Amino acid sequence: MGSDDGRSILVEGERVLLVDAKERQYLITLRAGTSFHTHMGIIAHDHLIGAFEGSTVVGSTGRRFLVVRPTLADVVLKMPRGAQVIYPKDLAAIMVLADIAPGVSVLEAGVGSGALSMALLRAGADVVGYELREDFADRARTNVEALVGEQAPYRVEIRDIYEGIDERGLDRIVLDLPEPWRVLPHAEVAMRPGGILCSYLPTINQTSQLRNALAHTPFGMAATVEVLYRTWHVETRSVRPDHRMVGHTGFLTTARLLVPDPDRSPYNAKKYETAGDAESPSEPGLVSTEF
Numbered sequence: 001m002g003s004d005d006g007r008s009i010l011v012e013g014e015r016v017l018l019v020d021a022k023e024r025q026y027l028i029t030l031r032a033g034t035s036f037h038t039h040m041g042i043i044a045h046d047h048l049i050g051a052f053e054g055s056t057v058v059g060s061t062g063r064r065f066l067v068v069r070p071t072l073a074d075v076v077l078k079m080p081r082g083a084q085v086i087y088p089k090d091l092a093a094i095m096v097l098a099d100i101a102p103g104v105s106v107l108e109a110g111v112g113s114g115a116l117s118m119a120l121l122r123a124g125a126d127v128v129g130y131e132l133r134e135d136f137a138d139r140a141r142t143n144v145e146a147l148v149g150e151q152a153p154y155r156v157e158i159r160d161i162y163e164g165i166d167e168r169g170l171d172r173i174v175l176d177l178p179e180p181w182r183v184l185p186h187a188e189v190a191m192r193p194g195g196i197l198c199s200y201l202p203t204i205n206q207t208s209q210l211r212n213a214l215a216h217t218p219f220g221m222a223a224t225v226e227v228l229y230r231t232w233h234v235e236t237r238s239v240r241p242d243h244r245m246v247g248h249t250g251f252l253t254t255a256r257l258l259v260p261d262p263d264r265s266p267y268n269a270k271k272y273e274t275a276g277d278a279e280s281p282s283e284p285g286l287v288s289t290e291f
């Protein structure tokens with residue numbers, strides 16, 4: 001067994017993931033003197049408290065369960081939610097595309113269940129969230145606190161981002177709401193030059209509308225991606241993609257706030273005016289000097 005300086009010992013009050021023989025997962029919070037009940041048997045929390053993470057425990061019916069601490073992805077998929085959360089594959093991409101790092105100031109809207117907030121805070125960002133619904137905001141705060149604690153640099157305000165942004169000099173704005181183009185006039189004044197705006201949208205119609213709107217703002221370097229995530233079935237004589245996968249979640253669009261160039265206005269308009277040229281083949285990774 002690997003060395004341990006105490007970090008692997010499970011303690012009362014923390015969340016753990018129980019995994020049964022059929023790989024079903026259960027997220028529970030350890031409380032002394034209580035039990036977890038499933039149709040596969042009962043497990044006393046006292047058998048888990050003090051155990052090593054990664055241990056196997058035996059339930060009342062003799063069935064075995066693995067116990068590990070949940071990852072962020074496990075928590076996002078299993079936590080209580082009001083609004084639909086952003087899937088872990090997209091959360092991961094957002095962290096890279098929006099270049100989220102410790103100390104980066106982020107405005108997030110809408111906050112929903114707090115899944116994106118959790119990923120942003122885990123990456124070290126300072127997060128202000130705007131959310132229309134008080135019940136969702138409360139849910140997000142509870143979910144965030146359970147993961148990163150109440151000291152996290154996180155504040156949620158109940159307000160409509162379409163009506164304006166009070167913050168200034170923001171490094172990033174990350175959006176998961178239906179009409180992000182309505183945020184652009186506010187984002188322009190709330191962000192610092194060079195800042196990154198990132199928007200998650202479920203449909204390509206919305207994405208297209210956002211890209212068109214971006215083309216008439218000081219935002220440039222716009223790009224859109226979709227993340228396809230395929231798991232594999234790996235057993236000795238059977239190694240192949242799994243039959244099922246999450247077919248579609250959403251599209252991610254990023255753009256950067258640029259310093260106005262008096263010789264080129266509006267900023268991305270040419271790209272749209274010459275949309276026919278956009279189909280000409282280009283090599284991935286080729287550095288272009290074209291404007």
Ligand SMILES: C[S@@+](CC[C@H](N)C(=O)[O-])C[C@H]1O[C@@H](n2cnc3c(N)ncnc32)[C@H](O)[C@@H]1O
Pocket residue numbers: 083084085086109110111112113114115116117130131132133136159160161162176177178
């Ligand atoms: C899909 S949910 C966000 C989920 C969140 N990204 C997560 O991962 O848990 C969209 C949220 O945007 C909020 N919303 C929609 N329009 C808004 C607006 N104009 N200003 C602030 N929040 C808004 C909704 O109330 C909803 O909670």
